[in-house]
Amino acid sequence: MSDASGGEGAALHVEERVQQEIRDVRARWRTRQVLDAAVRLMHDGGFQAVSMQALAKEANVSVGLIYTYFGAKEDVVVAVVLDLVEQIRAAMDARMSDAGSDPVERMVAGFGAYCSVMDSQRNAGLLTYRQSGELGQQARYRLKDAERTTLVPLRDAAGEAVAAGLFVEGADIDLLAFDLMILAQTWALKHWHFPDDYDVHRYVAAQSAAALRSVLAPVAHPRYRHLISPSVPSSS
Amino acid sequence: MSDASGGEGAALHVEERVQQEIRDVRARWRTRQVLDAAVRLMHDGGFQAVSMQALAKEANVSVGLIYTYFGAKEDVVVAVVLDLVEQIRAAMDARMSDAGSDPVERMVAGFGAYCSVMDSQRNAGLLTYRQSGELGQQARYRLKDAERTTLVPLRDAAGEAVAAGLFVEGADIDLLAFDLMILAQTWALKHWHFPDDYDVHRYVAAQSAAALRSVLAPVAHPRYRHLISPSVPSSS
Amino acid sequence: MSDASGGEGAALHVEERVQQEIRDVRARWRTRQVLDAAVRLMHDGGFQAVSMQALAKEANVSVGLIYTYFGAKEDVVVAVVLDLVEQIRAAMDARMSDAGSDPVERMVAGFGAYCSVMDSQRNAGLLTYRQSGELGQQARYRLKDAERTTLVPLRDAAGEAVAAGLFVEGADIDLLAFDLMILAQTWALKHWHFPDDYDVHRYVAAQSAAALRSVLAPVAHPRYRHLISPSVPSSS
Amino acid sequence: MSDASGGEGAALHVEERVQQEIRDVRARWRTRQVLDAAVRLMHDGGFQAVSMQALAKEANVSVGLIYTYFGAKEDVVVAVVLDLVEQIRAAMDARMSDAGSDPVERMVAGFGAYCSVMDSQRNAGLLTYRQSGELGQQARYRLKDAERTTLVPLRDAAGEAVAAGLFVEGADIDLLAFDLMILAQTWALKHWHFPDDYDVHRYVAAQSAAALRSVLAPVAHPRYRHLISPSVPSSS
DNA sequence: CATGAATGAGCCTTCATTCAT
DNA sequence: TATGAATGAAGGCTCATTCAT
Numbered sequence: 014m015s016d017a018s019g020g021e022g023a024a025l026h027v028e029e030r031v032q033q034e035i036r037d038v039r040a041r042w043r044t045r046q047v048l049d050a051a052v053r054l055m056h057d058g059g060f061q062a063v064s065m066q067a068l069a070k071e072a073n074v075s076v077g078l079i080y081t082y083f084g085a086k087e088d089v090v091v092a093v094v095l096d097l098v099e100q101i102r103a104a105m106d107a108r109m110s111d112a113g114s115d116p117v118e119r120m121v122a123g124f125g126a127y128c129s130v131m132d133s134q135r136n137a138g139l140l141t142y143r144q145s146g147e148l149g150q151q152a153r154y155r156l157k158d159a160e161r162t163t164l165v166p167l168r169d170a171a172g173e174a175v176a177a178g179l180f181v182e183g184a185d186i187d188l189l190a191f192d193l194m195i196l197a198q199t200w201a202l203k204h205w206h207f208p209d210d211y212d213v214h215r216y217v218a219a220q221s222a223a224a225l226r227s228v229l230a231p232v233a234h235p236r237y238r239h240l241i242s243p244s245v246p247s248s249s
Numbered sequence: 250m251s252d253a254s255g256g257e258g259a260a261l262h263v264e265e266r267v268q269q270e271i272r273d274v275r276a277r278w279r280t281r282q283v284l285d286a287a288v289r290l291m292h293d294g295g296f297q298a299v300s301m302q303a304l305a306k307e308a309n310v311s312v313g314l315i316y317t318y319f320g321a322k323e324d325v326v327v328a329v330v331l332d333l334v335e336q337i338r339a340a341m342d343a344r345m346s347d348a349g350s351d352p353v354e355r356m357v358a359g360f361g362a363y364c365s366v367m368d369s370q371r372n373a374g375l376l377t378y379r380q381s382g383e384l385g386q387q388a389r390y391r392l393k394d395a396e397r398t399t400l401v402p403l404r405d406a407a408g409e410a411v412a413a414g415l416f417v418e419g420a421d422i423d424l425l426a427f428d429l430m431i432l433a434q435t436w437a438l439k440h441w442h443f444p445d446d447y448d449v450h451r452y453v454a455a456q457s458a459a460a461l462r463s464v465l466a467p468v469a470h471p472r473y474r475h476l477i478s479p480s481v482p483s484s485s
Numbered sequence: 486m487s488d489a490s491g492g493e494g495a496a497l498h499v500e501e502r503v504q505q506e507i508r509d510v511r512a513r514w515r516t517r518q519v520l521d522a523a524v525r526l527m528h529d530g531g532f533q534a535v536s537m538q539a540l541a542k543e544a545n546v547s548v549g550l551i552y553t554y555f556g557a558k559e560d561v562v563v564a565v566v567l568d569l570v571e572q573i574r575a576a577m578d579a580r581m582s583d584a585g586s587d588p589v590e591r592m593v594a595g596f597g598a599y600c601s602v603m604d605s606q607r608n609a610g611l612l613t614y615r616q617s618g619e620l621g622q623q624a625r626y627r628l629k630d631a632e633r634t635t636l637v638p639l640r641d642a643a644g645e646a647v648a649a650g651l652f653v654e655g656a657d658i659d660l661l662a663f664d665l666m667i668l669a670q671t672w673a674l675k676h677w678h679f680p681d682d683y684d685v686h687r688y689v690a691a692q693s694a695a696a697l698r699s700v701l702a703p704v705a706h707p708r709y710r711h712l713i714s715p716s717v718p719s720s721s
Numbered sequence: 722m723s724d725a726s727g728g729e730g731a732a733l734h735v736e737e738r739v740q741q742e743i744r745d746v747r748a749r750w751r752t753r754q755v756l757d758a759a760v761r762l763m764h765d766g767g768f769q770a771v772s773m774q775a776l777a778k779e780a781n782v783s784v785g786l787i788y789t790y791f792g793a794k795e796d797v798v799v800a801v802v803l804d805l806v807e808q809i810r811a812a813m814d815a816r817m818s819d820a821g822s823d824p825v826e827r828m829v830a831g832f833g834a835y836c837s838v839m840d841s842q843r844n845a846g847l848l849t850y851r852q853s854g855e856l857g858q859q860a861r862y863r864l865k866d867a868e869r870t871t872l873v874p875l876r877d878a879a880g881e882a883v884a885a886g887l888f889v890e891g892a893d894i895d896l897l898a899f900d901l902m903i904l905a906q907t908w909a910l911k912h913w914h915f916p917d918d919y920d921v922h923r924y925v926a927a928q929s930a931a932a933l934r935s936v937l938a939p940v941a942h943p944r945y946r947h948l949i950s951p952s953v954p955s956s957s
Numbered sequence: 958c959a960t961g962a963a964t965g966a967g968c969c970t971t972c973a974t975t976c977a978t
Numbered sequence: 979t980a981t982g983a984a985t986g987a988a989g990g991c992t993c994a995t996t997c998a999t
Contacts, residue, residue, distance in 0.1 A: 660931060
């Protein structure tokens with residue numbers, strides 16, 4: 014475009030790309046700073062209990078900067094939830110791959126991963142439930158769509174199990190996947206219902222066993238005894 | 250002001266009692282006015298989206314009056330939730346009595362009742378989830394206690410079922426009752442996950458069947474075929 | 486409406502009316518408080534230079550109260566201008582009546598009244614010019630309409646003068662009325678163009694004379710010599 | 722970087738001058754860029770409605786650069802107005818020269834030029850009125866001085882007309898020039914008072930005629946019939 | 958010269974709560 | 979009891995200005 018020598022043009026081009034990259038990195042860093050601060054502050058009280066001023070302070074940035082990276086408070090909420098969903102998706106992917114090819118094992122691994130993330134990100138988990146009402150229609154739709162994507166891996170595994178004849182005929186795999194998702198999210202919301210020594214692992218084991226007993230074909234029972242029999246102790 | 254005459258002492262006494270009764274009735278009436286208005290307004294946006302001014306207007310009372318009957322906004326939230334819990338308790342009582350003496354039937358009836366109330370009181374139902382974070386510790390404990398009471402009828406019925414040998418050995422009835430409660434509440438929160446033609450009755454049938462298949466002893470299966478077989482249609 | 490004795494009903498009715506009247510009086514008092522404070526503060530700097538906090542302080546009321554009587558900041562601006570227009574209208578009415586039936590005298594009296602109000606309400610006068618751009622379309626239309634009403638008395642008097650054959654044939658009375666309005670408003674905005682000893686009366690005399698010389702029919706000149714001849718001193 | 726060679730001293734000197742010139746040109750170009758953008762953005766809403774960020778974007782420069790060429794936002798406003806005044810002065814100069822030596826013709830030409838510029842630069846014209854209040858004392862004085870300079874050509878022409886015996890004795894030429902200036906500015910501010918088909922040319926003709934009728938000596942009437950008689954149509 | 962990320966004071970507005978009537 | 983005018987702290991958001999690169 015300029016009549017400068019090729020070398021210079023290329024140099025400029027490179028510099029521009031570098032600048033762009035720097036901007037990108039910084040943007041990601043800032044975004045994470047804010048998101049992490051948000052999760053930390055949401056510990057007690059929903060998001061509307063967190064003022065942008067407080068968020069800025071916790072994130073060690075100025076109020077104005079948050080508005081540079083997120084357009085409005087609502088967008089921060091949405092970003093937090095989408096971030097959580099992404100973590101869930103990643104954790105499920107990883108653990109389900111590790112679980113090998115057995116669809117039932119994979120499904121249980123996915124559920125376990127879901128619960129683990131919810132356990133470590135309780136604050137963020139609450140958001141999905143608490144804030145949805147305060148958001149605009151659009152934001153609500155985005156969150157719903159995101160939630161739906163966390164359903165897919167579980168349903169897929171369940172579908173494979175059905176195809177492999179491991180589930181009883183007529184098992185409602187959509188409902189199964191839905192219930193598993195709900196129960197995973199529930200851990201973050203309602204763990205106080207359980208005794209203090211009840212941890213997420215016992216929860217996963219107990220819920221997995223209950224769910225499998227509901228859908229596992231009789232012939233498959235022996236094969237998954239380790240998943241359904243480990244006597245889940247009464248909680249109280 | 251009154252034309253009371255003679256037997257002044259007695260008359261006054263009577264009048265006092267009458268006055269007292271009037272006060273009580275009025276208080277209940279006012280309380281209900283406010284509570285109903287609150288539920289109506291909470292329809293879109295959590296409770297913090299409803300100002301006391303708006304609440305007063307919707308309830309056709311003055312702002313000050315709300316503060317006479319409820320000490321603070323928080324107390325209104327608590328009252329709304331407690332009111333919902335009371336409705337749930339009443340509905341479960343009624344439907345479980347109607348269901349006769351069979352513990353399994355009673356449990357399913359209780360679950361159905363829970364879901365029905367949540368279906369008709371979606372707004373209030375959301376409150377339990379949405380607002381809990383914004384309340385003080387004390388209020389939170391009161392709500393948790395209240396929620397726990399809705400668990401009792403389900404667990405009792407489940408306990409009877411175990412005693413009657415209707416459930417598989419080692420069935421975790423605490424977890425069962427917990428899950429039923431969660432799934433009932435879930436209907437209010439997440440019904441948008443289901444197709445439009447999916448109503449609360451299908452939901453109750455499908456979830457009941459899934460739950461029973463998980464815990465019902467093999468010998469009891471034939472007896473409750475109507476509850477577990479009604480082909481639960483795939484949702485979507 | 487109630488079955489109480491007529492006396493009581495009437496008493497209540499009266500009390501209600503009294504309450505209503507008290508409210509009205511208070512509202513007017515508050516409104517004036519705020520309006521006056523607004524005019525005072527607008528002295529230097531347009532309206533957007535006045536914060537609602539500062540306005541509240543100057544008016545000795547709370548910020549919230551302003552929002553009770555005016556819905557938004559914009560409404561305060563509009564009210565200030567409408568108030569000014571009302572004062573202009575009233576002053577013109579009064580002075581034009583006093584001026585008798587001669588249309589030319591009436592027109593000049595109206596112009597003088599307009600200038601007098603603008604002189605005593607310079608701050609408010611500036612508003613019309615300064616703020617219009619910051620307002621919403623609707624508000625802008627309301628202000629324009631209001632301004633147009635101040636034109637009417639001048640044009641009417643001019644019309645009568647034409648009918649009485651006092652003006653030259655083909656005099657553009659619309660333009661005349663417009664120019665008089667503009668020049669009246671101009672006094673508030675641009676009086677700094679004139680020497681310090683130039684006051685509003687000299688301004689009125691000079692502008693009236695100039696305007697009349699432009700439109701007065703030759704035959705009418707002698708009759709209005711006192712209005713057109715008083716040697717308008719050069720404003721160095 | 723440069724391939725300059727030999728005569729190093731001289732070359733550098735030349736280069737320096739060239740550099741300086743480049744800097745100047747760039748500075749003027751940048752300044753104009755910003756000023757034009759400012760006028761464009763001020764179209765709706767005063768200047769305070771335009772943020773420096775928006776201005777930078779519209780001008781295709783960075784925010785910082787604006788602060789390099791103008792010290793503060795206020796200075797941009799001042800520059801815009803001074804720029805407008807300069808345009809007015811230039812247009813008046815040009816058109817008054819074209820008008821020949823007749824002082825009356827020159828005055829009317831000057832007024833027409835003033836109006837034309839105000840017509841094409843309505844946005845900037847509003848600034849003079851709208852923003853003055855928001856500026857510091859100093860800036861205000863600078864603007865007032867600038868405005869006064871636009872008065873001079875009109876007053877000079879009027880003075881010549883008096884000297885030539887074209888105006889009635891005792892005509893207040895200061896007031897005449899003042900009124901012409903005001904009425905020219907008024908076109909930008911209040912043209913909405915006129916019918917849609919009323920354009921700036923009709924406005925100039927009508928106002929010129931009215932003004933001349935006020936000051937023209939009877940003997941001069943025939944000579945300027947084309948300026949005062951062209952029946953000014955009633956506007957409405 | 959030029960950039961634009963970053964700052965933070967300050968703005969308009971809302972709303973829980975009080976209190977004189 | 980009941981009212982609703984009044985308060986004022988606090989919240990979300992903007993934008994003039996600075997400064998490291």
